[in-house]
Amino acid sequence: MLFATLDAGGGLSVANPATDDTLATIKAYGTEEIARIIERADSVRPAWAARTAKDRAQVLRRWHDLMIAHQDELAALVTAESGKPLAEARGEVAYGAAFIEWFAEEGKRAYGETIPTFAPGKRVLTIKQGVGTCAGITPWNFPVAMITRKVAPALAAGCAMVVKPAEATPLAALALETLAHRAGVPEDLFRVVPTLDPVATGALFCNHPLVRKLSFTGSTGVGRKLMQQAATNITRLSLELGGNAPFIVFDDADLDAAVGGLMASKFRNSGQTCVCANRILVQDSIHDAFVRKVEERVAALVIGNGAEPGTTIGPLINQAAVEKVEALVADACAAGATVLAGGARAEAGAGFFEPTILTGVTPEMAVTSSEIFGPVVAVIRFADEAEAIRIANDTPYGLAAYFYARDMGRIWRVMEALEYGMVGVNDGIISTEVAPFGGIKHSGLGREGSRHGLDEYLELKYCLMGGIDR
Ligand SMILES: NC(=O)C1=CN([C@@H]2O[C@H](COP(=O)(O)OP(=O)(O)OC[C@H]3O[C@@H](n4cnc5c(N)ncnc54)[C@H](OP(=O)(O)O)[C@@H]3O)[C@@H](O)[C@H]2O)C=CC1
């Protein structure tokens, strides 16, 4: 069996959200064991950091290649444990592998600098060095890519990393660990530690003196707790938290392109991503035409088990997620919104919710202030550019925003006015390893991917050399 760790036995049971069947029961780590794993990671780190960046890159490159060679098996695991349709799961494996390829190369470019001196006889320079041993906490919605987006830059920078995957999706994470070790990543340098105690594990990661950096992707509430805990040890943090993405369609937009962008953004992983369009703002004069086109596209979506060919909408991750979406739709309807499509649990099974369109939504409704994390298109009308920007920015979140327009002046004005870390202009999918992914305000700290993603795992050391003139 490729992924031997799955047979390790123990207390953590993993279910398929489409069928509720148990997929595997795996070992759950306790905090004492995780503490020892951190210590072992830290003990092998100096030897890894001492290798050349090119040497580390070759190991990472082999890990990337093994992921691609096992793309179908990894995708099958992702679909089984997270529910996302197989085509999306294959896409996630390629996306996740791309971070490894990217950072394998980027690790070779961790340049320092020489700075023109401030005094004769002295020279000023900087070097960049790995931050040390790192920890990661990852969510269930991207069981592969959220791990590689953290581990690849950490390893490329010469760091060690211990990752706690989401309780719902540890199988792909363990498979990634197996492939990394096969590729030549030293076994103790990168470890995946599924656990039934996320609270104690988070506290351990924040307070263990050997953990110099924690990278977290998940809800804003948990991110806030980790930030409070990290204060004691002054642990460096990257936080990729919740979003509330506005998706604005102006009257000069290419409507078909905007509908296509909305479908891609809104229904990716059945609406369960932090960058999914959450509030759909449509200008008065094109509102009805736009909504009609969205209705046609929503009617063509296929709900079902993600493992079935042709499925485009899988289950939500669990019953709590279904109940949350159901409550948001009910609340919006009670406050005056109209259901144009869907609006209820789907017949496919207990974990499924119908792709839904709500019109007549207002910024006061909970469906617009909450991160829906489900397949609900909540449409708000607006009159002009100023109103759209005001509504779009009226949220504590600041992760991704999208808008469709053709007027160049408007494009620049709106792009600059949106208070978000990422803006998609005439595009609904912004995620790529080459660009800096991250948010502002309550959506987090730091950036992942791109050359900036490497800096999250590097310390900048300033060195002053005196006595040059003696
Ligand atoms: N920004 C993003 O990408 C994501 C945002 N979310 C948002 O959060 C909502 C809830 O989803 P949920 O899965 O509960 O998100 P969480 O933030 O609870 O989970 C994300 C990760 O954090 C872990 N975790 C949970 N509590 C703690 C803690 N106290 N200390 C340390 N780690 C902890 C989880 O472990 P375990 O799985 O074991 O509980 C998981 O690994 C979603 O509906 C969505 O709105 C969710 C996922 C991703």
Ligand SMILES: O=C(O)CCCC(=O)O
């Ligand atoms: O939703 C998330 O957890 C963030 C990842 C989404 C992406 O990389 O596009």
